[in-house]
Amino acid sequence: MNINSTAPIIYPIIVPTSSTLLSFNFYLVKNQDKLFLVDAGLDSEKCWLYFNHVLKENGFKLNDINGIILTHSHQDHTGIVNRVLSLHEIPVYAHQSSLDRLARNETFLNKRIDFFRSLYSEMGCKEMGEKQVKLLQKKAKQNQYQAIKAKILPLKEGDRIYGFKVIETPGHWPDHIALLNPESGILLGGDHLIQHISSNALIEPDELGKKISTLQQYERSLKKCKDYALTVTYPGHGEIVEDPKELIKKRLNGIESKSEKIRKIISNKQPCTAAQVAQTYYEHKYDSEFSLVMSEIIGHLYRLEGLNKISKKQKNSEWHYYSCG
Numbered sequence: 011m012n013i014n015s016t017a018p019i020i021y022p023i024i025v026p027t028s029s030t031l032l033s034f035n036f037y038l039v040k041n042q043d044k045l046f047l048v049d050a051g052l053d054s055e056k057c058w059l060y061f062n063h064v065l066k067e068n069g070f071k072l073n074d075i076n077g078i079i080l081t082h083s084h085q086d087h088t089g090i091v092n093r094v095l096s097l098h099e100i101p102v103y104a105h106q107s108s109l110d111r112l113a114r115n116e117t118f119l120n121k122r123i124d125f126f127r128s129l130y131s132e133m134g135c136k137e138m139g140e141k142q143v144k145l146l147q148k149k150a151k152q153n154q155y156q157a158i159k160a161k162i163l164p165l166k167e168g169d170r171i172y173g174f175k176v177i178e179t180p181g182h183w184p185d186h187i188a189l190l191n192p193e194s195g196i197l198l199g200g201d202h203l204i205q206h207i208s209s210n211a212l213i214e215p216d217e218l219g220k221k222i223s224t225l226q227q228y229e230r231s232l233k234k235c236k237d238y239a240l241t242v243t244y245p246g247h248g249e250i251v252e253d254p255k256e257l258i259k260k261r262l263n264g265i266e267s268k269s270e271k272i273r274k275i276i277s278n279k280q281p282c283t284a285a286q287v288a289q290t291y292y293e294h295k296y297d298s299e300f301s302l303v304m305s306e307i308i309g310h311l312y313r314l315e316g317l318n319k320i321s322k323k324q325k326n327s328e329w330h331y332y333s334c335g
C-alpha cells in the first residue's frame with residue numbers, strides 16, 4: 011500500500027423509513043481532495059433535510075461537492091439529483107446502460123411495457139398480468155417528472171473515478187454498479203448487498219427490450235465481489251455491512267435453497283406455469299405483491315433452466331414447466 015494514501019472518508023446519510031427497507035442510505039464521500047455524493051435517496055423533503063444536515067455537520071457546503079455517482083437508476087437512489095443540480099451544476103455519473111432509464115426515454119419505456127406484456131402472458135398470469143401492464147403504462151406517464159435532467163457521464167467496468175474502481179454488478183438491476191476503493195477495501199455497494207434482507211434480482215429487459223436471466227447475473231456479481239479484498243460495504247438500505255464476505259456466502263446459499271424449493275414444487279405439480287408456481291410458493295402474496303413475486307419465480311425458473319434442472323414446453327402460448335429427473 012502507498013504510505014501516502016489515506017482511506018476515503020465516508021459520511022453516511024441514513025434516512026429512516028417504516029418500510030422493510032429500514033432506511034434510504036446515500037453517502038457523501040471525501041477522497042483524493044474530491045467531495046462527491048454516491049446515490050441521492052428519494053425525492054422527498056426528508057431526504058433533502060438529512061442531506062443538508064450531514065453537509066453542515068461536517069463543515070461542507072453544497073458548492074463543495076464535485077460530482078454525483080449513481081449505483082443504479084432506481085428512484086430511491088436518484089431522488090435529490092435534480093434538486094442538487096438546480097442549485098449547483100456538477101457532473102452525474104452512472105453505468106452506460108442506465109442512460110435510457112434515467113432519462114425515462116419514452117421509446118425504451120414502451121419497449122419495457124411490451125416486454126412485460128408478453129412475459130406475463132407466456133407465464134400464465136392472465137388478468138393479473140394485464141392489470142400490472144396497465145399499471146406500468148400509467149406509471150410511465152405519471153413518473154416523467156423523475157427524469158434526471160442532466161447529461162449523464164457513462165461509466166463501465168474498470169473505470170476509475172475519484173479513487174474508486176467501477177465494478178459492474180448487474181442482477182438487482184441491469185445497470186447496477188458498485189464502487190471499490192482497492193487500498194482500503196471499502197465498497198459502496200448500492201443495493202447489491204443488504205444486511206437485513208436479500209436483494210431482489212428483479213426481472214427486467216436489457217436496453218433493447220430483450221430478456222435477461224437476472225438471478226444468474228446476480229449470482230455472478232456476488233461471486234465476483236467475493237474475490238475482492240472487501241473490508242466493509244456501505245449499502246443502499248439498512249445497516250453497514252461489516253462482514254461482506256460472510257453475507258455474500260449467505261446470499262449465495264439462500265439462492266441455492268430457494269431454487270431447490272421451487273424445483274420441488276415443479277416436480278410435484280408438473281406440468282405447471284410460472285403463475286401456478288408463484289401461487290403455490292407465495293399464496294396470497296401472489297395478488298398483493300404480484301410483480302415482485304413473479305420476478306422472484308421467473309428468476310428462479312430461468313436459473314433452473316440454465317442449470318438444466320427443469321425444462322419447458324409451450325401450450326396455448328403459455329410455458330409449462332417440467333422437472334428434469
Ligand SMILES: [Zn+2]
Binds near residue numbers: 084201
Ligand atoms: Zn434498487
